[in-house]
Amino acid sequence: MEARMNNPVMVLPGTLDALQAAGRTYENTGLPALTVHLVHLRASQINGCSFCVEMHTREALDDGESVERLTAVAAWRESRRFTEAERAALALTEAVTRIADRPEAVSDEVWDAAADIYDEKQLAALVMQIATINMWNRVNATIRQPAGAAPRS
Template sequence: MKARMNQPAMVLPGTMDALLALGKTLEGTGLPARTVHLVHLRASQINGCSYCVEMHAREALDEGDTIERVVAVGAWRESRRFTDAERAALALTEEVTRIADRPDAVSDEVWDTVADHYDEQQLAALTMQIAMINLWNRLNATVRQPAGVAPRD
C-alpha cells in the first residue's frame, strides 16, 4: 500500500512545526504518559489509523507498558488490566472520538467520572490529547498513510 499523497502537515509550510509545538504544550501537565499512550492507541483503533495504532502501541511498550495491556485496549471494558482513572480516560476518548454518534457529544456520566480522577489541568490536557490524536488519525487515514513506513516527505 502506498500513501495517496505526502502527509498534509508536511506539505503546508509551518504546519508540522505548529502541530509539534502544540503537542509540546501538553507535556508536564500531570497527565500520566501511560494514560496518554492508551488514549492515543484507542482513538487510533476507532479511527482505523494503522500508522498511529502501530506507533502508539510501540511507544507504550517502549515506555514500559505490558503487551497484555496494549493488546487489551480494544476491549478495555472487559479487561481488569486498567485502573479506574484509565477506564475513565478511555471512555472519554471513545465519546469524543465518536462525537456525532449521540445527541450529547460527551455524556454527563462519562464527564463526571473522568472529572473524579483528574484535576482541571489534567482534564484540559486529556481533552487536548484526544483532539490531537483525532486530528493526526484523520490526516493519516485520509491519505491512507500505511503502517510500517515513515510518512512521505
C-alpha cells in the same frame, strides 16, 4: 499500499511544528504518559489509523507499557488491567472520538467520571490529547498513510 499524497503536515509549512507542540500539551500536568499512550492507541483503533496504531503501540512499549495491556485496549471495558483513571480517560476518548454517534456528544456521566479523577489542567491536557490524535488519525486515514512507515525511535 502507498499514501495518496505526501502527508499534509510535511507539505504545509509550520504545521508539523504546531501539531508536535499540541502533542506535548500533557507534559508537566501530571497526566501520566502511559495514559496518553492508551488514549492515542484507542482513538487510533476506532478511527482505523493503522499508522498511528503501530506508532503509538511502539511508543508505549518503549515507555514500559506491557503487551498484555496494549492488546486489551480495544476491549478495555472487559479487562481488569486498567485503573479507574485510565478507564475514565478511555471512556472520554471513545466519546470524543465518536462525537456524532449520540445525541449528547459527551455525556455528563462520562465527563463527570473524568472530572472526578483529573484536575482541570490534566483534564484540559486529556481533551487536547484526544483532539490532537483524532486530527492525526483523520489526516493519515484520508491520505492512506501506510503502517510500517512510522520512523523508529
